[in-house]
Amino acid sequence: MIGLVGVIWVGHNQTQEMVQTQPMKLAAAEGLWHTEDPASFSLFTLVDQDHDQDIVSIRIPYLLSVLAYDDIKGPVQGILDIQKEYEAKYGSGNYVPNITVSYFSFRIMVYVGCFLLLVAVLALIYMLRKKPIEKMKFLKLFPYFLFLPYLCNSAGWILAEMGRQPWVVFGLLKTQDAISPNVSAGMVLTSLIGFTLIYGVLMVADVYLLIKYAQKGAGSEIDSNSAAAVKA
Numbered sequence: 001m002i003g004l005v006g007v008i009w010v011g012h013n014q015t016q017e018m019v020q021t022q023p024m025k026l027a028a029a030e031g032l033w034h035t036e037d038p039a040s041f042s043l044f045t046l047v048d049q050d051h052d053q054d055i056v057s058i059r060i061p062y063l064l065s066v067l068a069y070d071d072i073k074g075p076v077q078g079i080l081d082i083q084k085e086y087e088a089k090y091g092s093g094n095y096v097p098n099i100t101v102s103y104f105s106f107r108i109m110v111y112v113g114c115f116l117l118l119v120a121v122l123a124l125i126y127m128l129r130k131k132p133i134e135k136m137k138f139l140k141l142f143p144y145f146l147f148l149p150y151l152c153n154s155a156g157w158i159l160a161e162m163g164r165q166p167w168v169v170f171g172l173l174k175t176q177d178a179i180s181p182n183v184s185a186g187m188v189l190t191s192l193i194g195f196t197l198i199y200g201v202l203m204v205a206d207v208y209l210l211i212k213y214a215q216k217g218a219g220s221e222i223d224s225n226s227a228a229a230v231k232a
Protein backbone atom coordinates (compact mmCIF):
# COMPACT_ATOMS: atom_id res chain seq x y z
CA MET A 1 0.00 0.00 0.00
CA ILE A 2 2.87 2.36 0.84
CA GLY A 3 4.44 1.58 -2.54
CA LEU A 4 1.20 2.26 -4.40
CA VAL A 5 0.56 5.57 -2.64
CA GLY A 6 4.11 6.61 -3.61
CA VAL A 7 3.71 5.54 -7.26
CA ILE A 8 0.31 7.23 -7.61
CA TRP A 9 1.66 10.40 -5.98
CA VAL A 10 4.60 10.48 -8.41
CA GLY A 11 2.21 9.75 -11.32
CA HIS A 12 -0.04 12.62 -10.25
CA ASN A 13 2.97 14.96 -10.20
CA GLN A 14 4.05 13.70 -13.62
CA THR A 15 0.59 14.61 -14.96
CA GLN A 16 0.96 18.15 -13.57
CA GLU A 17 4.37 18.38 -15.23
CA MET A 18 3.02 16.97 -18.49
CA VAL A 19 0.31 19.64 -18.81
CA GLN A 20 3.12 22.23 -18.91
CA THR A 21 5.85 20.44 -20.87
CA GLN A 22 4.06 17.94 -23.16
CA PRO A 23 0.46 19.17 -23.49
CA MET A 24 -0.15 17.08 -26.63
CA LYS A 25 0.64 13.87 -24.73
CA LEU A 26 -1.90 14.76 -22.05
CA ALA A 27 -4.52 15.85 -24.61
CA ALA A 28 -4.10 12.51 -26.43
CA ALA A 29 -4.14 10.56 -23.14
CA GLU A 30 -7.44 12.29 -22.34
CA GLY A 31 -8.98 12.18 -25.83
CA LEU A 32 -9.48 15.96 -25.52
CA TRP A 33 -10.04 17.56 -28.93
CA HIS A 34 -10.65 21.17 -27.86
CA THR A 35 -9.12 23.33 -25.13
CA GLU A 36 -11.28 23.40 -21.99
CA ASP A 37 -11.24 25.54 -18.85
CA PRO A 38 -12.32 23.99 -16.53
CA ALA A 39 -11.32 20.75 -18.23
CA SER A 40 -13.23 17.47 -18.00
CA PHE A 41 -11.64 14.08 -17.27
CA SER A 42 -12.55 11.20 -19.58
CA LEU A 43 -14.03 8.11 -17.94
CA PHE A 44 -14.31 6.31 -21.27
CA THR A 45 -13.65 7.65 -24.75
CA LEU A 46 -13.32 6.04 -28.15
CA VAL A 47 -12.07 8.28 -30.94
CA ASP A 48 -12.11 8.20 -34.70
CA GLN A 49 -8.71 9.79 -35.32
CA ASP A 50 -9.15 9.89 -39.10
CA HIS A 51 -12.14 12.22 -38.75
CA ASP A 52 -11.03 14.11 -35.60
CA GLN A 53 -14.11 13.12 -33.63
CA ASP A 54 -15.37 10.99 -30.74
CA ILE A 55 -17.23 7.75 -31.30
CA VAL A 56 -18.25 7.71 -27.66
CA SER A 57 -17.16 9.91 -24.75
CA ILE A 58 -18.18 9.88 -21.09
CA ARG A 59 -16.55 12.74 -19.19
CA ILE A 60 -16.53 14.09 -15.64
CA PRO A 61 -16.62 17.91 -15.64
CA TYR A 62 -13.87 19.82 -13.73
CA LEU A 63 -11.89 16.69 -12.79
CA LEU A 64 -9.03 17.12 -15.28
CA SER A 65 -8.39 20.69 -14.08
CA VAL A 66 -8.38 19.39 -10.49
CA LEU A 67 -5.86 16.68 -11.42
CA ALA A 68 -3.71 19.05 -13.49
CA TYR A 69 -3.71 22.07 -11.16
CA ASP A 70 -5.20 20.97 -7.80
CA ASP A 71 -7.86 23.59 -8.58
CA ILE A 72 -11.36 23.40 -10.12
CA LYS A 73 -10.22 25.90 -12.76
CA GLY A 74 -7.30 25.77 -15.17
CA PRO A 75 -6.94 25.32 -18.93
CA VAL A 76 -6.00 22.03 -20.56
CA GLN A 77 -5.22 22.43 -24.25
CA GLY A 78 -7.01 20.27 -26.82
CA ILE A 79 -5.43 18.20 -29.59
CA LEU A 80 -6.69 20.35 -32.50
CA ASP A 81 -5.62 23.62 -30.88
CA ILE A 82 -2.13 22.30 -30.12
CA GLN A 83 -1.82 20.94 -33.67
CA LYS A 84 -2.52 24.45 -35.03
CA GLU A 85 -0.05 26.00 -32.58
CA TYR A 86 2.72 23.52 -33.49
CA GLU A 87 2.17 23.96 -37.24
CA ALA A 88 2.74 27.68 -36.75
CA LYS A 89 5.78 27.04 -34.55
CA TYR A 90 7.49 24.03 -36.16
CA GLY A 91 6.14 24.05 -39.73
CA SER A 92 3.49 21.92 -41.42
CA GLY A 93 3.17 18.29 -40.34
CA ASN A 94 1.17 15.94 -38.15
CA TYR A 95 1.94 16.51 -34.46
CA VAL A 96 -0.80 14.23 -33.09
CA PRO A 97 0.35 10.88 -31.62
CA ASN A 98 -1.77 7.74 -31.83
CA ILE A 99 -4.68 8.83 -29.62
CA THR A 100 -6.17 5.38 -28.95
CA VAL A 101 -2.80 3.94 -27.81
CA SER A 102 -2.01 6.99 -25.63
CA TYR A 103 -5.52 7.06 -24.22
CA PHE A 104 -5.79 3.37 -23.28
CA SER A 105 -2.23 3.03 -21.98
CA PHE A 106 -2.94 5.95 -19.61
CA ARG A 107 -6.28 4.50 -18.55
CA ILE A 108 -4.95 0.98 -17.99
CA MET A 109 -2.09 2.33 -15.83
CA VAL A 110 -4.30 4.66 -13.77
CA TYR A 111 -7.34 2.37 -13.37
CA VAL A 112 -5.31 -0.76 -12.55
CA GLY A 113 -3.12 1.29 -10.16
CA CYS A 114 -6.25 2.54 -8.32
CA PHE A 115 -7.68 -1.00 -8.25
CA LEU A 116 -4.47 -2.31 -6.65
CA LEU A 117 -4.60 0.44 -4.04
CA LEU A 118 -8.19 -0.49 -3.24
CA VAL A 119 -7.20 -4.13 -2.78
CA ALA A 120 -4.29 -3.13 -0.50
CA VAL A 121 -6.56 -0.87 1.60
CA LEU A 122 -9.09 -3.69 1.94
CA ALA A 123 -6.38 -6.10 3.09
CA LEU A 124 -5.12 -3.54 5.63
CA ILE A 125 -8.64 -2.97 7.04
CA TYR A 126 -9.10 -6.74 7.45
CA MET A 127 -5.70 -6.99 9.12
CA LEU A 128 -6.41 -4.16 11.56
CA ARG A 129 -9.75 -5.75 12.42
CA LYS A 130 -7.78 -8.94 13.11
CA LYS A 131 -10.03 -10.95 10.83
CA PRO A 132 -8.86 -14.59 10.85
CA ILE A 133 -6.93 -15.41 7.70
CA GLU A 134 -9.27 -18.32 6.80
CA LYS A 135 -12.15 -15.81 6.53
CA MET A 136 -10.26 -13.66 4.02
CA LYS A 137 -11.34 -15.67 0.99
CA PHE A 138 -10.25 -12.88 -1.36
CA LEU A 139 -6.60 -13.57 -0.48
CA LYS A 140 -6.89 -16.54 -2.83
CA LEU A 141 -7.16 -14.04 -5.68
CA PHE A 142 -3.88 -12.33 -4.79
CA PRO A 143 -1.60 -14.57 -6.91
CA TYR A 144 -3.62 -13.52 -9.97
CA PHE A 145 -2.95 -9.85 -9.16
CA LEU A 146 0.82 -10.42 -9.34
CA PHE A 147 0.98 -9.53 -13.01
CA LEU A 148 -0.95 -6.25 -12.61
CA PRO A 149 2.01 -4.02 -11.60
CA TYR A 150 3.84 -5.34 -14.71
CA LEU A 151 0.81 -4.32 -16.75
CA CYS A 152 0.90 -0.81 -15.19
CA ASN A 153 4.65 -0.51 -15.84
CA SER A 154 4.30 -1.55 -19.48
CA ALA A 155 1.28 0.72 -20.02
CA GLY A 156 3.16 3.68 -18.44
CA TRP A 157 6.16 3.05 -20.64
CA ILE A 158 4.00 2.79 -23.79
CA LEU A 159 2.31 6.08 -22.85
CA ALA A 160 5.67 7.79 -22.31
CA GLU A 161 7.08 6.61 -25.66
CA MET A 162 4.01 6.65 -27.92
CA GLY A 163 2.52 9.84 -26.46
CA ARG A 164 5.58 11.91 -27.37
CA GLN A 165 5.50 11.04 -31.09
CA PRO A 166 6.46 12.48 -33.56
CA TRP A 167 9.26 13.70 -31.27
CA VAL A 168 12.24 11.85 -29.83
CA VAL A 169 13.15 15.00 -27.91
CA PHE A 170 10.04 17.10 -27.62
CA GLY A 171 10.26 20.28 -29.68
CA LEU A 172 13.88 19.64 -30.66
CA LEU A 173 14.35 16.37 -32.55
CA LYS A 174 11.80 14.41 -34.54
CA THR A 175 11.84 10.59 -34.59
CA GLN A 176 12.31 10.63 -38.38
CA ASP A 177 15.49 12.74 -37.93
CA ALA A 178 16.85 10.60 -35.10
CA ILE A 179 17.66 7.54 -37.19
CA SER A 180 21.35 6.62 -36.97
CA PRO A 181 22.98 6.54 -40.44
CA ASN A 182 25.61 4.05 -39.18
CA VAL A 183 23.19 1.31 -38.15
CA SER A 184 21.51 -0.66 -40.93
CA ALA A 185 18.06 -2.23 -40.74
CA GLY A 186 19.73 -5.69 -40.87
CA MET A 187 21.86 -4.86 -37.81
CA VAL A 188 18.79 -3.72 -35.86
CA LEU A 189 16.93 -6.89 -36.83
CA THR A 190 19.87 -9.11 -35.85
CA SER A 191 20.27 -7.51 -32.41
CA LEU A 192 16.49 -7.62 -31.88
CA ILE A 193 16.41 -11.36 -32.68
CA GLY A 194 19.44 -11.86 -30.38
CA PHE A 195 17.82 -10.06 -27.45
CA THR A 196 14.52 -11.89 -28.01
CA LEU A 197 16.30 -15.26 -27.97
CA ILE A 198 18.33 -14.48 -24.82
CA TYR A 199 15.30 -13.16 -22.93
CA GLY A 200 13.21 -16.07 -24.22
CA VAL A 201 15.69 -18.62 -22.82
CA LEU A 202 15.90 -16.73 -19.51
CA MET A 203 12.10 -16.60 -19.28
CA VAL A 204 11.75 -20.35 -19.88
CA ALA A 205 14.37 -21.06 -17.18
CA ASP A 206 12.70 -18.60 -14.81
CA VAL A 207 9.20 -20.01 -15.23
CA TYR A 208 10.55 -23.58 -14.92
CA LEU A 209 12.30 -22.77 -11.62
CA LEU A 210 9.35 -20.79 -10.25
CA ILE A 211 6.95 -23.67 -10.95
CA LYS A 212 9.39 -26.28 -9.62
CA TYR A 213 9.92 -24.55 -6.26
CA ALA A 214 6.31 -23.37 -5.93
CA GLN A 215 5.10 -26.96 -6.38
CA LYS A 216 7.52 -28.20 -3.72
CA GLY A 217 5.90 -25.73 -1.30
CA ALA A 218 7.46 -23.54 1.37
CA GLY A 219 7.56 -26.36 3.96
CA SER A 220 9.84 -28.65 1.93
CA GLU A 221 12.84 -26.34 2.32
CA ILE A 222 12.34 -26.12 6.09
CA ASP A 223 11.89 -29.92 6.30
CA SER A 224 15.08 -30.63 4.36
CA ASN A 225 16.98 -28.10 6.51
CA SER A 226 15.78 -29.67 9.75
CA ALA A 227 16.53 -33.16 8.40
CA ALA A 228 20.08 -32.01 7.63
CA ALA A 229 20.36 -30.54 11.12
CA VAL A 230 19.19 -33.82 12.74
CA LYS A 231 21.71 -35.79 10.62
CA ALA A 232 24.50 -33.44 11.69
Ligand code: HEM
Pocket residue numbers: 007008010011012014015018025109110111112113114149150152153154155156157158159160161163
Ligand atom coordinates in the same frame (compact mmCIF):
# COMPACT_ATOMS: atom_id res chain seq x y z
C1 HEM B 1 -2.84 5.72 -10.62
C2 HEM B 1 -2.29 6.86 -10.92
C3 HEM B 1 -1.16 7.09 -11.90
C4 HEM B 1 -0.95 8.25 -12.58
C5 HEM B 1 -1.79 9.52 -12.48
C6 HEM B 1 0.21 8.05 -13.44
C7 HEM B 1 0.72 9.01 -14.31
C8 HEM B 1 1.74 8.80 -15.21
C9 HEM B 1 2.13 9.71 -16.27
C10 HEM B 1 1.50 11.07 -16.52
C11 HEM B 1 3.12 9.13 -16.98
C12 HEM B 1 3.79 9.67 -18.24
C13 HEM B 1 5.00 10.49 -17.94
C14 HEM B 1 5.62 11.04 -19.19
O1 HEM B 1 5.50 10.46 -20.26
O2 HEM B 1 6.24 12.09 -19.10
C15 HEM B 1 3.39 7.85 -16.38
C16 HEM B 1 4.37 6.98 -16.79
C17 HEM B 1 4.65 5.79 -16.15
N1 HEM B 1 3.94 5.20 -15.14
FE1 HEM B 1 2.28 5.97 -14.26
N2 HEM B 1 0.69 6.78 -13.25
C18 HEM B 1 -0.11 6.15 -12.33
C19 HEM B 1 0.05 4.86 -11.86
C20 HEM B 1 1.10 4.02 -12.16
C21 HEM B 1 1.34 2.72 -11.59
C22 HEM B 1 0.43 2.07 -10.53
C23 HEM B 1 2.48 2.23 -12.16
C24 HEM B 1 3.22 0.93 -11.94
C25 HEM B 1 2.92 0.01 -11.06
C26 HEM B 1 2.97 3.23 -13.09
C27 HEM B 1 4.12 3.12 -13.86
C28 HEM B 1 4.54 4.02 -14.81
C29 HEM B 1 5.71 3.83 -15.67
C30 HEM B 1 6.68 2.66 -15.63
C31 HEM B 1 5.79 4.95 -16.50
C32 HEM B 1 6.82 5.20 -17.60
C33 HEM B 1 7.89 6.13 -17.12
C34 HEM B 1 8.88 6.43 -18.23
O3 HEM B 1 9.23 5.54 -19.00
O4 HEM B 1 9.30 7.58 -18.32
N3 HEM B 1 2.10 4.30 -13.08
N4 HEM B 1 2.53 7.67 -15.30
